[in-house]
Amino acid sequence: EPFLGGYAIQFTCKAVESCAKCGACMADEKLSNVIHNENIVIHTGANLERISKNGRFNYNIQLKLNRIDQSKNTGYSASADAVIMATGFEPFDPVKKPYGYRVFKNVITNLDLERMLKINGVAIKPSDGLPPDKIAFVQCVGSRDSKLSHLWCSKICCASALRMARVIKTRKPETSITFFYIDIQGSGKDFEALYQTAKEDFRMIRAIPGDIYKTEGDRLKITCFDNLSKADAEEVYDMVVLSVAMIPGSGTKELAEMLGIIPCATGFVKSCEKDEIAGSGGVFVAGKAGCPLSIAESITHAVKTAWDVAKYLKAK
Template identity: 35%
Template sequence: MTIISTPVLILGGGVAGVSAALELARRGVPSVLAEKGPRLGGRVRDFCCKATQACVHCGACRLGDLLAEAAARPEAAFRSLALAAEAQREGGVWQVELRPQPDEGEADPLAQPLAEKTTVNAQAVILAVGYEPFDPRRKTRFGYGRVPGVMTALELEAMLGQGVLVGHDGQPPESVAFIQCVGSRDESLGNLYCSRVCCGFALDMAGLIKEGWPETAVTFFHMDVQGYGPSWEEALPHMRQAIDFVRAMPGEVSAGENGPRVCFAGPDGQPRSREFGLVALSQGLTPPASAGALSEMFGLNRNQDGFLGEDAALAVSGAQGVFVAGTAQGPRGIVESIDHAALAAGAAMESLFRAGKEAAHG
């Protein structure tokens, strides 16, 4: 059993966690970051660049800059394969027990794997545990896992990242449909929030498809297009020319003769159906799987939508000395998550100052 003392412990080694460590380092505050998996970078590792001719400002490439800076910062220590199992606060210090996770053999050059059970004594804790993509199986009518050629937007992303595009029959599809808001803005699920990033994500992918496979027709089923950044707004009119925007939420996706068949209401309210070579479901962002366990462990509140922490403006959670960064607090994009970590780091630093002052005054 090892004991480490550090001003700040960060849980989660995705972009928000790594940024929080860097933001603290820029302020001269040392920190220990614990990532439960073998590698740093989280989900952003799997995102590809969506630039066609010009950068679309998705921010996925910033992970490289972050890791390069992390390597050059002695203030930040990174531990991989470290899962927070227990936490208690005593005398203004959080004692968090980290347990080593089974090694999967894919070590990160930056992070040191946790060898044994370790207790971290930290004055502040930043939770940057990310999000969970909505499981589209819960919306059975969209046919995920049942209808060939229906996949999640993240699966399509992984495919495009490899430079491949194949539909239901293993051939490049003649047509691709995106269905937005799968798991977001959905009263039947109780997910009464917009996931913010999926419109931009899907339309950037549509742009990538249009560039690599210009003959492929792209249809975009949506409720409202949510803007994502200023230049994105300017690009929207061009996208409207290249892509078929259909303002309808499909009622059902079933197996058709030539690929998945999508049933939806036309502008006149009459039912229509069309077959596509590939249907991508834009899953929403949902609270991290560990949200329940963590809120219990640290005695903190969750917001209306189930994400961690209630005071969004300050990145503060209910418990003393606990702060939340990135998508663990609510849906946001890559660059937004990187910046949000600045808020958490700033708040953590202020809490250290306060604690120092109180100690000085006895």
């Protein structure tokens, strides 16, 4: 990656009257701490070419110092006593679903909306730059999907989408917001209050859309089978937000193979229920490389991993 922080530093603060405990500020704070710590060496744009263990871990890294002139890039070899896998996650590509992403201008993802709110402070339609009057959030795009063999819940999407919807509604109260969902998942002591408020402020439809079509003026028609009314339904919106799944980071499989680790069936390195991996000593996992987590959970898990590494090194 060309920068530190992954997707977390692209997330917007979701505070309205008070802190929403979304974790976005925590990510910014931790990033600043790392950058200004003289004991931490940072290599962005680095590619791990090889790693093997013969007592210690020996590895080769290629540094992409110049993306235009590849001849100016350089590599080096080094060794370490422990390795932390922190390969993170990738967002599911919603092009694989019949929702018109990258075809219809006003179909965006939750990550697109995060960046939009962080930069602009308000939601705007990509088609004309104007605020939408009517927004639909479609949950579980790419997760809990047997056709894709993505059976896991991405865990944070419901709470994150509800908080962003609340930000939009607070800044433009006349906005009509609808959620399409399988069921609402959340964690944390504040989630239940968030959900109860959402049910009062937003329309909640327990159904996943079949298709999305473009209509006049770049508006979008959603069709679905409403499980409550037991009838087919369709409605037109100004903008549709797809809450996409977390899938394993692009480098997770390759690094796991180098380290002799067997990933879970999901492709993540370990399950959320079990705090171990199948690999050789000295290999540790941090954050979303293991399983879908919130920002706060990722930071907490990374701190625990750092302590585990310190204890491991001290015992050597």
